[in-house]
Amino acid sequence: KAGVTQTPRYLIKTRGQQVTLSCSPISGHRSVSWYQQTPGQGLQFLFEYFSETQRNKGNFPGRFSGRQFSNSRSEMNVSTLELGDSALYLCASSSGDSFLQNTEAFFGQGTRLTVV
């Protein structure tokens, strides 16, 4: 059974550009969450999608957006990139409707975004 797949692994962009990252969850998983990880801020929650709907949202500006497709694959987009957006972006997939249902969240390897 394949794990969570994130593409690309590494990305270099310049300030002002926009970027799209992709996440393919574990087969059968319907929830995909996105996190930003930086040395100073740790793992910060961006948003979560479940069955193509955004279910939870973190405290990030509107430049950060996402979507989920009918096959549960998810993309996140960052527009007008800033130097501070340089980070490891992680996605996690989980199977259940909620954490009451003994849900475990599995992470991909992440996309390392560098903004120059």
Added chain:
Amino acid sequence: GQQLNQSPQSMFIQEGEDVSMNCTSSSIFNTWLWYKQDPGEGPVLLIALYKAGELTSNGRLTAQFGTTRKDSFLNISASIPSDVGIYFCAAAYNTDKLIFGTGTRLQVFP
């Protein structure tokens, strides 16, 4: 907002020693998860806990879901060099987002 206070921030131990780390919060949760992250990789799930008071082991790792539902701890027995990494706790309540602790950086010396 909700926060998980994880301690210690870092640990430097000798191979063979036992390790203990914990997470506390002012909020209650019904799920606690413990992850390990190696440099440049995504976090890997170690142990999942779903009931207050639950004690679960995974090899040399043991974790407990606190009875107040506001805390959890992770123990590693007889540490080995490959235990090096950053350990994160994470917690959630129902369909709320999974939030993470700040991490414990573990260094093991031979």
